[in-house]
Amino acid sequence: MHQIVAILAKEAKILTRDRQALALLFAMPAFFILVMSYTLEGVFQGGSKSRPVEVAVVNLDRGGLSREVISDLRGVEGIVILEKVKGIPLTQEKAEVLIRQGKFPLALLIPEAFSERTMALSMDFHQKGAVTFIHDPATSVRLLSGIKGTIQGIILRRVLLATLPARLKKAWAAEMGPFAGYAGPESKNMEGKIDDLLASAGKKAGNGPEVAFLSRPPRGHAPGRFPSATEQNVPAYTIFGVFFILLTLASSFIQEKKEGTFQRILSAPLSKATLLIGKLLPYYLVNLVQIVLMFAVGVVLFGMKLGNPAALIIVSLALALAANGLGLLVASLGKTEAQVNGLSVFLAIILSALGGMLVPAYIMPGFMKTLCLFTPHAWALAGYQDVIVRGLGVRQVLSEAGILLAFAGLFFVFALWKFRFR
Amino acid sequence: MSRKEPILRVEDLRKKYDSTEAVCGISFEVRPGEFFGLLGPNGAGKTTTIGMLTGWVEPSGGRVEIRGMDLYAGPRDAKRAIGLVPQSFAFYPALTAGENLTFFGRLYGMRGKALEERKAFVLEMVSLADRADQSVGTFSNGMKRRLNMAVGLLHEPALLILDEPTVGIDAQTRNGILESLRRLNLNGMTVLYTTHYIEEAQDLCDRVAIMDHGKIIALDAPRALIQCLGKGIIRMEFHDTVDESLLGRIQAHGGITRVDAPRKRVHLETDRTAAVLRDLLDLKKNGQLLFKTLDVMEPDLESVFIHLTGRGLRD
Numbered sequence: 090m091h092q093i094v095a096i097l098a099k100e101a102k103i104l105t106r107d108r109q110a111l112a113l114l115f116a117m118p119a120f121f122i123l124v125m126s127y128t129l130e131g132v133f134q135g136g137s138k139s140r141p142v143e144v145a146v147v148n149l150d151r152g153g154l155s156r157e158v159i160s161d162l163r164g165v166e167g168i169v170i171l172e173k174v175k176g177i178p179l180t181q182e183k184a185e186v187l188i189r190q191g192k193f194p195l196a197l198l199i200p201e202a203f204s205e206r207t208m209a210l211s212m213d214f215h216q217k218g219a220v221t222f223i224h225d226p227a228t229s230v231r232l233l234s235g236i237k238g239t240i241q242g243i244i245l246r247r248v249l250l251a252t253l254p255a256r257l258k259k260a261w262a263a264e265m266g267p268f269a270g271y272a273g274p275e276s277k278n279m280e281g282k283i284d285d286l287l288a289s290a291g292k293k294a295g296n297g298p299e300v301a302f303l304s305r306p307p308r309g310h311a312p313g314r315f316p317s318a319t320e321q322n323v324p325a326y327t328i329f330g331v332f333f334i335l336l337t338l339a340s341s342f343i344q345e346k347k348e349g350t351f352q353r354i355l356s357a358p359l360s361k362a363t364l365l366i367g368k369l370l371p372y373y374l375v376n377l378v379q380i381v382l383m384f385a386v387g388v389v390l391f392g393m394k395l396g397n398p399a400a401l402i403i404v405s406l407a408l409a410l411a412a413n414g415l416g417l418l419v420a421s422l423g424k425t426e427a428q429v430n431g432l433s434v435f436l437a438i439i440l441s442a443l444g445g446m447l448v449p450a451y452i453m454p455g456f457m458k459t460l461c462l463f464t465p466h467a468w469a470l471a472g473y474q475d476v477i478v479r480g481l482g483v484r485q486v487l488s489e490a491g492i493l494l495a496f497a498g499l500f501f502v503f504a505l506w507k508f509r510f511r
Numbered sequence: 512m513s514r515k516e517p518i519l520r521v522e523d524l525r526k527k528y529d530s531t532e533a534v535c536g537i538s539f540e541v542r543p544g545e546f547f548g549l550l551g552p553n554g555a556g557k558t559t560t561i562g563m564l565t566g567w568v569e570p571s572g573g574r575v576e577i578r579g580m581d582l583y584a585g586p587r588d589a590k591r592a593i594g595l596v597p598q599s600f601a602f603y604p605a606l607t608a609g610e611n612l613t614f615f616g617r618l619y620g621m622r623g624k625a626l627e628e629r630k631a632f633v634l635e636m637v638s639l640a641d642r643a644d645q646s647v648g649t650f651s652n653g654m655k656r657r658l659n660m661a662v663g664l665l666h667e668p669a670l671l672i673l674d675e676p677t678v679g680i681d682a683q684t685r686n687g688i689l690e691s692l693r694r695l696n697l698n699g700m701t702v703l704y705t706t707h708y709i710e711e712a713q714d715l716c717d718r719v720a721i722m723d724h725g726k727i728i729a730l731d732a733p734r735a736l737i738q739c740l741g742k743g744i745i746r747m748e749f750h751d752t753v754d755e756s757l758l759g760r761i762q763a764h765g766g767i768t769r770v771d772a773p774r775k776r777v778h779l780e781t782d783r784t785a786a787v788l789r790d791l792l793d794l795k796k797n798g799q800l801l802f803k804t805l806d807v808m809e810p811d812l813e814s815v816f817i818h819l820t821g822r823g824l825r826d
Contacts, residue, residue: 095617103605349599353662356565356595357618358587511567 092359096367104337104371115330115382142236143169145184145196152204154218154251159199161243168236185223185307191450191471192458194228195236196307197221207248207299210255219301220244226306226479228449241302248299306479323387324473325446328466330383331376331412332440336433338372338416343426351510361510369413376409396476400486404472407493411465414500421508440464465496516579518543518592518670518701519564524573526559526725533559535725536573541670541703546696548712549705550812551722557705558598560722561674564703565595578669591619594668598675600655601662604648608639608658611647612665619666633661636691653684660688664695671695673704677711689715709812721816728819736815743784744814745791747777747802760800761791777802778817 162170184196198221207218345351387393423429444466461467472489475481517540526534534556541547549557562568575582577589602611612630634640637657677685696702712719713733721729781787794800808814
């Protein structure tokens with residue numbers, strides 16, 4: 090144990106004297122959080138023609154109105170309507186699962202008898218046709234409100250068109266009473282009358298829209314808030330920064346090989362395992378300090394709420410382990426400092442981009458979303474967002490933490506297989 | 512362990528890298544208090560041997576015993592007896608000399624006052640006492656070499672193993688290091704060191720193992736090895752590669768006991784150095800033997816090596 094402490098103390102001293110490396114580890118992600126939170130908001134808007142947002146639609150209605158609504162929605166730029174996944178029509182349960190898994194940011198649930206209820210022109214809110222939006226609380230509020238607004242507008246327009254004749258008839262009957270079927274000289278002023286009638290019909294309908302719009306997270310999620318840009322960016326750029334430990338860790342190993350210090354250390358009475366643990370431990374601790382500092386930036390500067398601390402700690406411990414495992418893997422694959430530096434930067438940036446740290450995964454194309462799941466970053470972000478945005482606790486983040494540990498295990502196994510002290 | 516029992520016993524030690532055999536089954540012993548040299552040209556297998564003797568390189572076969580303990584079966588106890596001074600500057604340039612020593616001392620379980628006293632002692636010994644708080648990155652090569660040795664000595668090893676400790680330093684530092692080694696040895700420390708400097712091995716070592724191509728080709732006290740040869744060596748260098756007819760002309764000369772011709776050189780062994788030299792110069796004057804240079808070597812470890820391998824140590 091005292092040997093591990095000795096190696097740890099030595100490594101910590103060397104680390105603290107390499108100010109440039111420390112600046113890279115701490116200042117870089119903090120800088121990213123500050124700048125990107127403001128400048129990358131545009132990316133979070135998504136839903137553009139070039140990057141349409143996929144909306145899952147579950148239509149339980151058998152009437153024609155819902156079919157017309159869906160047909161209208163299909164013509165809207167910036168969204169893609171999906172009623173089937175892999176050829177199988179979506180059910181409400183399936184849609185909820187897909188939202189929970191982050192496959193879709195939003196699902197639209199059209200209930201049974203939607204057409205019938207809407208056409209009944211009921212003034213009672215509970216009798217109106219109601220459409221439900223099911224959304225991932227971690228989805229950008231700007232993206233969601235834009236998409237939902239568009240969908241609501243399309244639905245209301247279609248409903249208005251469909252219900253117009255019935256409204257007219259109803260309003261006319263109310264105005265003319267027993268003379269509704271008579272076409273006398275009053276019909277000359279019909280245009281003006283219709284306007285008045287529609288206005289009065291609207292008032293009688295309670296000034297509300299013809300369709301009720303409900304919004305909720307998928308079942309199994311606590312009713313969450315929408316994430317702010319900070320809640321998106323702080324965990325994402327923290328993870329981004331945590332994986333930059335690859336560079337420092339791997340080049341430190343190469344340096345030791347080059348200087349011959351591994352040879353000298355291993356001529357002392359200690360095992361290779363002791364050396365590795367002592368060598369990795371400070372980098373693991375640096376990662377944890379990084380996470381604390383980055384989250385402190387979120388809390389202090391942006392008022393971010395952290396959620397369950399135990400759950401955050403679990404995700405953080407697993408994340409740092411995965412980052413250290415990957416660092417050792419890079420050290421075991423690179424033969425020179427230049428190789429290790431190149432590979433570290435490449436992996437740190439590419440895996441971050443793939444994992445949804447720079448651009449949210451839900452606005453990525455389908456295959457990128459699949460690739461995303463093969464990065465530890467994506468699972469770490471999911472874990473953090475479960476806690477910070479969705480308000481979940483320890484039990485719910487165990488799966489993400491478990492997957493991160495599996496990544497760590499995989500990295501360590503490959504690294505130890507390939508690693509040579511010489 | 513009795514006084515006569517070797518501190519280091521190496522049996523049929525071998526190391527193979529893919530198809531290349533770097534060390535081909537060497538065996539030797541180092542006795543307590545002995546100054547033992549491994550002499551050989553670059554690539555002879557000395558560093559690989561040192562690596563295997565310190566547990567750094569895993570051997571492909573054979574056995575290493577340190578103070579009767581199998582290095583590979585119970586490495587911890589065996590390693591406590593070894594102090595390594597590798598060829599490279601194996602310490603941390605970002606740390607001070609004192610911090611480096613503290614770190615390596617702790618690896619051996621040293622701490623507190625004992626560690627501080629020992630640090631002061633070894634720094635004094637290598638004349639770096641006033642540099643203890645200076646960052647090693649600012650040290651000259653000579654200072655780094657001395658610190659390298661101080662680290663190896665820190666835990667008072669029974670066997671100090673040095674791999675080419677005088678490479679790349681000025682004559683003054685080199686002499687200082689060699690003098691320190693001599694003193695340590697006189698005080699009872701066993702020293703095993705590798706070098707390709709003949710004079711060092713000849714001056715310092717009680718016994719020398721001469722290595723070439725992964726094998727020990729001779730092992731004895733330097734004087735015994737030289738006496739065994741007992742002949743002078745004349746070395747000639749030619750402009751072109753030496754051919755058979757030229758060799759024949761030289762061989763035909765009286766008093767030559769052996770001729771080797773690596774590339775453009777010819778080595779002659781003779782027990783009548785002066786007469787043979789005179790004849791060779793006559794041949795040159797007559798235009799029959801157009802050599803570029805001619806050296807006459809008194810018998811030493813270099814001539815022993817040439818006698819054994821047909822090559823010089825620095826060829």
